[in-house]
Amino acid sequence: MSICQICVEWTSRRFAQASCRRVQLQVRWAKIKALKSEFKLERNKQKNHREAFETPTDPILQSQMYTPEALKTKNLTKFCNHLVAFGLQVPELMDRYAARAEELAAQLTASQFTIILNAFARASHRHDAMLKTFSKRMLPKLHMFLPIDFSQLCNAYAKLREHDEVLFKRLALEMPHKLPHFEGIHLSCVANAYARLAIRDDLLFDDIADEVIRRPQDLSHVALLNIANGFSRFKIRHKRLWPIIGEWLLQSHLDLQAQDVATAFNAFSAVDFKQTELFRTLLVSLSQEPLLSQASPTTLCLTFNSLARLTWPAKSDVEANAALDVLVEKVTSQLPALEPVGLTQLLHACSRLRQLQSKNALVEGILEQAGQQISKFPAQSLSLLVNACARLQKKDVPLLTKVAKCAAPLLPEFTPQALAITADSFAKLEVRSEILFYLLAEEILQKIPLFSGQGIGLVLQAYGKLGINNQKLAQACRKHVRALSDELTLWEVDAIEEGFKKMGASDGSTVALLQKVRQRLVVNTAEVDGAWVEDDLLERLAKEEELRMTKHRPEQDVEPKSIAPLQEPAPLDLWDMWSNADKADDKSQGQDSFADSDDGTATSSSRLREYLARPEKVGRKPIVLDSEIPGGGGRKHRRRART
Numbered sequence: 001m002s003i004c005q006i007c008v009e010w011t012s013r014r015f016a017q018a019s020c021r022r023v024q025l026q027v028r029w030a031k032i033k034a035l036k037s038e039f040k041l042e043r044n045k046q047k048n049h050r051e052a053f054e055t056p057t058d059p060i061l062q063s064q065m066y067t068p069e070a071l072k073t074k075n076l077t078k079f080c081n082h083l084v085a086f087g088l089q090v091p092e093l094m095d096r097y098a099a100r101a102e103e104l105a106a107q108l109t110a111s112q113f114t115i116i117l118n119a120f121a122r123a124s125h126r127h128d129a130m131l132k133t134f135s136k137r138m139l140p141k142l143h144m145f146l147p148i149d150f151s152q153l154c155n156a157y158a159k160l161r162e163h164d165e166v167l168f169k170r171l172a173l174e175m176p177h178k179l180p181h182f183e184g185i186h187l188s189c190v191a192n193a194y195a196r197l198a199i200r201d202d203l204l205f206d207d208i209a210d211e212v213i214r215r216p217q218d219l220s221h222v223a224l225l226n227i228a229n230g231f232s233r234f235k236i237r238h239k240r241l242w243p244i245i246g247e248w249l250l251q252s253h254l255d256l257q258a259q260d261v262a263t264a265f266n267a268f269s270a271v272d273f274k275q276t277e278l279f280r281t282l283l284v285s286l287s288q289e290p291l292l293s294q295a296s297p298t299t300l301c302l303t304f305n306s307l308a309r310l311t312w313p314a315k316s317d318v319e320a321n322a323a324l325d326v327l328v329e330k331v332t333s334q335l336p337a338l339e340p341v342g343l344t345q346l347l348h349a350c351s352r353l354r355q356l357q358s359k360n361a362l363v364e365g366i367l368e369q370a371g372q373q374i375s376k377f378p379a380q381s382l383s384l385l386v387n388a389c390a391r392l393q394k395k396d397v398p399l400l401t402k403v404a405k406c407a408a409p410l411l412p413e414f415t416p417q418a419l420a421i422t423a424d425s426f427a428k429l430e431v432r433s434e435i436l437f438y439l440l441a442e443e444i445l446q447k448i449p450l451f452s453g454q455g456i457g458l459v460l461q462a463y464g465k466l467g468i469n470n471q472k473l474a475q476a477c478r479k480h481v482r483a484l485s486d487e488l489t490l491w492e493v494d495a496i497e498e499g500f501k502k503m504g505a506s507d508g509s510t511v512a513l514l515q516k517v518r519q520r521l522v523v524n525t526a527e528v529d530g531a532w533v534e535d536d537l538l539e540r541l542a543k544e545e546e547l548r549m550t551k552h553r554p555e556q557d558v559e560p561k562s563i564a565p566l567q568e569p570a571p572l573d574l575w576d577m578w579s580n581a582d583k584a585d586d587k588s589q590g591q592d593s594f595a596d597s598d599d600g601t602a603t604s605s606s607r608l609r610e611y612l613a614r615p616e617k618v619g620r621k622p623i624v625l626d627s628e629i630p631g632g633g634g635r636k637h638r639r640r641a642r643t
Contacts, residue, residue: 066093068100076100077112084119091125098127105130105137110145113138117156126160135167142174150175151186154193163197172201179211184219187211191230200234209241216244221252225263232270242268246275253281258294261286265306272310279312280320287323292330300331301342301349304356308349321355328359335365343370344381344388351391367396374402379410383418383425390425397431404436411443419444420455420462427462437463441473448476453488456480457495464502474505485513490521 064071065079065088080097083089101108101116108116113134120127138153145153150171157164175190182190191208194201212219212227219227228245231238249256249264256264261282268275285291286303295303304327307313313320331346338346347366350356357363370377370385377385382403389396407414407422414422423440426433444451444459451459456477463470481488481496488496497514500506 068093068097071100073104073107073109073112076104077108077115080116080119084123089123089125094120094123094125095127098125098130102130102133105133108137110138110141110149113141114145114149114152114156117160118152121156121159124159126162131157131160131162131164135164139167139170142170145174147178147182147186150178151182151189155189158193158196161197163199165199168194168197168199169201172204176204176207179207182211184215184223188219188223188226188230192226195230195233198233202236205231205234205236206238209236209238213240213244216248219248221249221255221260224249224252225260225267228267229263232267235271237271237273242271242273243275246273246278250275250278250281253278253285256282256285256291258286258291258296258299261291262295262299262302262306265303265310269306269309274310274312276312276317279310280317283307283313283320283323283327287326292326295327295330297331297334297338298342300327300334301338301345303327304331304349304353305345308352308356311353313355315355324355328356328362332359332362332365335369338369340370340373340377340381343373344377344384347388347392348384351388357392363392363394367394367399371396371399371402374399374406377406379407379413380415380418382407382410383414383422386425386429387421390428393429395429395431400426400429400431401433404433408436408439411439414443416444416447416450416452416455419447420451420458423462424458427465430466432466432468434468437466437468438470441470444473445476448480451480453481453484453492453496456484457492457499460496460499460503464499469503469505471505474500474503478505478507478510481510482513485517488517488521490518490525493518493521 064075065083068076068079071079076097080101083093083097097116098120117134120130154168154171157167179187187208191205194204208227209231216224224245228242228249231241246268264282265279268279286295307324313324315321335343343366347363347370350359350363350366367389386400386403389400404426411419419440423437426436441463459473460477463473477496477500493514497506497511500510
């Protein structure tokens with residue numbers, strides 16, 4: 001190797017080492033700079049907080065942020081937002097900001113309205129006078145609102161639980177023509193706000209669905225979940241929207257957290273929409289790390305309840321059932337951390353999903369925890385607990401005794417549906433509590449106008465099965481059944497009649513009324529199904545006529561020389577019979593059409609025409625068919641025919 005080559009190689013090596021060292025120094029300096037900036041930001045933040053809390057009272061009151069009474073619209077909006085962003089909000093100070101905003105409401109712009117409302121929503125501070133004034137002042141300025149203003153306004157009112165139906169109906173009229181300019185997060189905020197406030201507007205939601213279908217790529221997984229949650233609150237089963245939401249959630253399932261998976265299951269189960277591939281992917285991902293460690297007991301309860309409503313997975317789905325077993329083991333180990341609502345939710349899921357019914361450790365653990373926390377159960381949870389025990393056939397007498405004792409003082413909080421379910425569940429388990437059923441009867445009598453036919457049927461069957469004859473309750477049920485006679489279904493009529501018979505409280509008028517309602521329902525059902533029965537009836541008549549003609553074919557007297565080989569006639573349907581009858585009528589026009597024919601053929605068309613021409617009642621004009629009028633069907637010919 002020559003000296004020149006050695007020098008070149010040594011120079012290139014030294015240059016590479018120098019460049020590498022330079023890069024290392026730059027990286028190290030960048031890290032040091034980042035640490036310094038982070039430390040500086042933290043130090044400044046602590047300094048600001050320390051100055052804010054350690055400054056004497058008089059200077060604070062003299063500053064602009066703490067004297068909202070002296071602020072104009074621009075500074076009022078800015079300082080209100082900063083006050084909440086820095087975490088310095090105090091209820092008394094927020095009330096002063098609200099009072100000042102109420103005074104300046106006529107001068108506020110669209111963005112200032114929404115910024116102030118959003119600040120109060122983040123601080124969870126509600127001021128009724130300010131909200132009413134803002135609602136009044138915003139109505140004439142809604143045409144000036146931008147998409148971000150609409151979304152922040154809806155989000156703030158939803159967080160503050162301000163149910164202003166007039167304002168939201170006006171928003172529903174103003175937003176549709178601006179929806180194409182909304183971003184995905186804005187659409188989700190609007191849909192979620194309407195759902196949280198329970199203000200339903202089908203036209204607005206239909207327009208939102210069209211926007212999501214048109215550009216689903218603009219929505220993140222959070223926006224998709226919010227829209228799915230909003231539509232599921234109102235049980236809106238949009239045929240084109242839900243498949244698209246499922247498809248895009250499947251593509252972004254790696255970005256979902258454990259709570260997001262439970263929310264997705266809950267939304268799809270609310271509208272009863274099954275997308276097996278999405279469900280399997282979400283369930284498997286939830287049963288694996290890192291989502292498995294993130295899943296809280298409440299999240300798992302919501303997931304199991306949603307799967308029970310969907311009646312999924314099937315037994316043949318091995319992968320989904322394996323993931324379900326992993327989640328069952330996790331929730332079984334976390335049963336002591338569950339609250340009463342979560343326990344009843346999980347037990348209800350076990351009563352409906354077959355895969356969970358076989359998990360004895362889970363069911364027994366839930367019942368044990370329920371017995372320990374029974375005093376904390378609300379009214380709705382008590383009724384669901386008894387109903388789940390009845391469906392699982394778990395006759396735990398000590399637990400049911402505790403339920404009866406705890407339910408007695410909470411009966412005024414029971415809904416009519418909860419009262420009926422509680423009575424029916426105790427009857428199915430054959431647990432008779434005289435005191436509880438007496439108190440149930442008294443509460444039912446007070447709420448009897450709110451009961452449906454199904455609830456009346458369940459109550460009567462429960463009391464009849466346990467042999468509790470409460471004449472006062474039976475009399476009230478008879479009166480309410482008369483009021484509901486036009487709304488009862490066939491099942492409800494049968495249940496009510498059976499309940500009265502078991503109680504021995506059926507009378508003649510009630511039995512006659514139920515029979516009349518049953519006859520009306522049967523006739524209506526037959527009329528509804530008539531369009532489908534007609535085709536089957538014609539088909540059956542054609543087959544019967546064909547079979548009768550082949551069995552009873554008349555013999556013909558013919559000479560031996562003219563006898564031809566017997567050939568099986570081609571099968572005729574009903575329409576061929578009618579056409580053959582028309583041909584036979586043309587050949588026999590001079591004969592009496594009313595003569596009885598025993599040849600086994602169908603009724604001729606001429607005979608049908610003459611039959612229809614007969615007056616059925618006195619004073620009814622005969623029907624004249626056009627084919628019998630010589631010369632066509634004009635007005636003159638009809639007059640001649642009538643004369």
